[in-house]
Amino acid sequence: MPIVKAGYSIDYTSTNAIAAAAVCNGAAVAVAGNYLLVAAPVSAGTSGTRFFGTSEAQTVFQHTAAITAITASGVPAPGGVPIK
Numbered sequence: 001m002p003i004v005k006a007g008y009s010i011d012y013t014s015t016n017a018i019a020a021a022a023v024c025n026g027a028a029v030a031v032a033g034n035y036l037l038v039a040a041p042v043s044a045g046t047s048g049t050r051f052f053g054t055s056e057a058q059t060v061f062q063h064t065a066a067i068t069a070i071t072a073s074g075v076p077a078p079g080g081v082p083i084k
Contacts, residue, residue, distance in 0.1 A: 007047025008039045038067050053080065 002011040014035040036055050041048030053067030053076055054060045061067060061080030069077040 004042060007042055008052075009042050010037070010039045012037045034072070036070060040066055052083075059083075 002009040004010075012035065034056060036053065039052040041051070050062045050064065051066045052060060052062055053070055055070035055074070057070060057072070057074035059074055060083045061070070061076040062083055063076065063078065063080035065078050067076050067078070067080055071077075
């Protein structure tokens with residue numbers, strides 16, 4: 001479920017589920033793996049004009065179109081510019 005903050009809808013997806021409780025305190029343990037975090041303007045052109053995305057490649061990209069994927073080698077789709 002996306003979170004809306006400062007005019008952007010922020011959404012996180014992962015190909016790995018949270019592992020079952022594996023420690024004595026009952027806390028769930030996250031499994032390392034692929035994820036995609038994207039931020040899109042709630043109202044494109046009004047609340048924002050850029051789309052953002054990041055993944056386990058640890059680079060934040062910006063683009064004028066929605067970022068829908070980032071490959072394991074760190075290439076965003078449909079494209080994008082790294083934020084430095």
